[in-house]
Amino acid sequence: MQIHETENETDGSIDLMINMGPQHPSTHGVFRLVIWVDGERIIKSEPHIGYLHRGSEKICESEHYSQIVTLFDRMDYVGNLNSELAFCLATEKIMDVCVPERAEYIRVILCELNRVASHMLFYGVYGLDAGAMTPILYAFREREKIQNLFESVTGARMMHNYIRIGGVKENLPRDFQQRLHEVLEHLKRGIEECDALISKNEMFLARTKGVGAISGADAIDFGVTGPALRASGVVEDIRVTDPYSIYDRFDFNIPVGTYGDCWDRFYVRVEEMRESVKIIEQAARDLPEGDISAAVRRIVRPPKGEVFVRTESPRGDLAVFLVSDGTDTPYRVKVRAPSFANLQALEQMLQGAYLADAVLILGSIDLIMGEVDR
Amino acid sequence: MIGDIIGFIGGLAVTLKSTWREPVTAEYPESDKRLNLEERYMGFPALTWDGDVEEPYCTGCMVCIRECPTQCMTAEMKDNPLYPEESRRRKIVDTFEINLGRCIICGICVDVCSFDAIEMSHEHELSKYERNGNRVDLQSLISMGRSYQQKVGWEPKNPGKNRGTPQVEENSQSAINDAEVTDSRSGEPMEGDECPDL
Ligand code: SF4
Numbered sequence: 001m002q003i004h005e006t007e008n009e010t011d012g013s014i015d016l017m018i019n020m021g022p023q024h025p026s027t028h029g030v031f032r033l034v035i036w037v038d039g040e041r042i043i044k045s046e047p048h049i050g051y052l053h054r055g056s057e058k059i060c061e062s063e064h065y066s067q068i069v070t071l072f073d074r075m076d077y078v079g080n081l082n083s084e085l086a087f088c089l090a091t092e093k094i095m096d097v098c099v100p101e102r103a104e105y106i107r108v109i110l111c112e113l114n115r116v117a118s119h120m121l122f123y124g125v126y127g128l129d130a131g132a133m134t135p136i137l138y139a140f141r142e143r144e145k146i147q148n149l150f151e152s153v154t155g156a157r158m159m160h161n162y163i164r165i166g167g168v169k170e171n172l173p174r175d176f177q178q179r180l181h182e183v184l185e186h187l188k189r190g191i192e193e194c195d196a197l198i199s200k201n202e203m204f205l206a207r208t209k210g211v212g213a214i215s216g217a218d219a220i221d222f223g224v225t226g227p228a229l230r231a232s233g234v235v236e237d238i239r240v241t242d243p244y245s246i247y248d249r250f251d252f253n254i255p256v257g258t259y260g261d262c263w264d265r266f267y268v269r270v271e272e273m274r275e276s277v278k279i280i281e282q283a284a285r286d287l288p289e290g291d292i293s294a295a296v297r298r299i300v301r302p303p304k305g306e307v308f309v310r311t312e313s314p315r316g317d318l319a320v321f322l323v324s325d326g327t328d329t330p331y332r333v334k335v336r337a338p339s340f341a342n343l344q345a346l347e348q349m350l351q352g353a354y355l356a357d358a359v360l361i362l363g364s365i366d367l368i369m370g371e372v373d374r
Numbered sequence: 375m376i377g378d379i380i381g382f383i384g385g386l387a388v389t390l391k392s393t394w395r396e397p398v399t400a401e402y403p404e405s406d407k408r409l410n411l412e413e414r415y416m417g418f419p420a421l422t423w424d425g426d427v428e429e430p431y432c433t434g435c436m437v438c439i440r441e442c443p444t445q446c447m448t449a450e451m452k453d454n455p456l457y458p459e460e461s462r463r464r465k466i467v468d469t470f471e472i473n474l475g476r477c478i479i480c481g482i483c484v485d486v487c488s489f490d491a492i493e494m495s496h497e498h499e500l501s502k503y504e505r506n507g508n509r510v511d512l513q514s515l516i517s518m519g520r521s522y523q524q525k526v527g528w529e530p531k532n533p534g535k536n537r538g539t540p541q542v543e544e545n546s547q548s549a550i551n552d553a554e555v556t557d558s559r560s561g562e563p564m565e566g567d568e569c570p571d572l
């Protein structure tokens with residue numbers, strides 16, 4: 001940390017400017033947060049982003065549609081399949097392709113598994129942010145099972161490139177249902193165990209309850225979406241309010257918090273894991289036989305036009321705006337990244353908080369810098 | 375007080391027990407404790423070897439090279455000296471290089487190759503001492519491919535079309551040589567890619 005001192009104009013006391021990051025271990029990536037403190041209280045903060053900027057949106061303009069899926073993998077590198085899905089849905093919408101049933105179910109199963117894996121990572125890392133070492137070990141034990149299942153289906157643990165325009169890459173392996181069942185049984189126990197481990201821990205409650213609260217109205221004004229918005233008591237989940245893919249067929253609840261503080265943001269995600277497991281169980285039960293991909297050319301060339309597609313990624317409203325000029329590369333790809341929008345509310349959350357809570361508040365938004373900077 | 379002491383002794387006992395336990399973790403290169411790779415695991419791409427005619431499947435048609443999102447490969451083709459007596463391939467790969475340091479293991483090259491000539495091997499450890507050690511040439515790609523083929527008992531997905539042994543029907547022969555001139559950039563559908571609803 002670098003420290004600078006400036007004189008407070010009103011009362012002549014000295015404000016400290018503290019530079020947190022870009023190499024700070026708890027900023028979850030390369031992210032710099034400049035904080036001004038008066039004693040222990042944060043009076044002003046200023047996030048600096050762009051350290052991981054790779055120009056993905058610009059590169060998209062020179063790649064084929066099928067190659068862009070690999071770029072979306074690398075935007076939200078914890079919820080890869082959800083990212084891939086957003087782009088594929090956008091391309092399918094502009095081309096008016098009808099995706100086979102089986103492919104839709106496979107997508108939902110894998111995306112929800114990915115959501116659980118992502119929230120598990122959040123759970124573990126949030127424990128670390130709060131100073132608890134144990135949760136991450138439990139979280140990784142659960143996440144590892146999901147990653148192994150992914151490896152058996154997609155061939156990769158992180159950068160899958162499995163969801164393709166018009167369907168998915170290849171069929172599920174033969175023993176998938178059985179392995180999925182095992183993973184789910186394991187997960188259900190694991191989620192309860194993780195929940196019991198810290199959610200009601202007195203010290204954890206003392207550190208997170210009432211910290212970094214933001215009201216629902218404020219959150220909406222800042223454009224916060226996903227679990228961070230639902231924690232403030234707003235019922236908004238694109239899977240339900242504006243269903244895409246086949247999410248309207250499943251029966252699940254939207255967990256909502258009350259105060260919008262760190263604990264609510266944490267617990268909404270724990271609850272969401274349970275709901276995701278419910279969705280996966282329903283989808284696995286109904287999984288139909290059939291084609292796994294629509295007949296789409298290898299070089300996709302959508303007609304002229306533009307589409308806007310919203311999906312619910314683990315972090316919130318991941319939307320893709322795609323403009324096609326009728327060639328085999330898009331004219332413009334704009335990604336509305338949930339982490340980027342959620343980050344805007346950070347200043348508000350940090351206002352008046354203790355310096356020691358800054359890391360907790362930052363962690364509770366669950367930022368993925370690859371998605372913020374793109 | 376008494377409770378504290380008992381707790382302390384209990385803690386010591388746990389430490390003592392784990393002192394003589396077999397470690398759960400393993401040192402990295404210990405080969406017998408590696409995790410098993412899944413059958414579909416995607417490692418670096420490698421070129422397959424046609425054992426029937428003793429030549430690679432790859433014709434050097436450059437389709438994968440144009441489709442690779444990171445442009446990490448180069449290839450050249452030449453006239454096949456074995457054609458037409460021993461092999462059906464009119465053209466054959468002359469040089470092929472993949473910069474594995476740049477490859478993002480996306481599998482697109484495998485999807486676009488019409489000759490079953492490239493596969494995602496299980497190879498994933500390629501630390502090298504030289505700066506350009508990860509630029510692998512045709513020979514090492516083929517040896518990677520051959521060991522992968524042996525390991526998984528690889529069979530071409532489309533044997534009728536892609537086996538190199540000369541056959542009597544002429545149709546398949548023309549198929550193997552025509553595809554190499556199809557330009558992927560032109561966006562023309564390759565064979566079998568015709569889409570009725572577009
Ligand atoms: S597409 Fe297949 S045959 Fe053509 S150059 Fe690539 S590996 Fe060789």
Ligand code: SF4
Binds near residue numbers: 419447478479
């Ligand atoms: S796996 Fe992807 S990045 Fe690697 S060589 Fe093949 S197409 Fe290129």
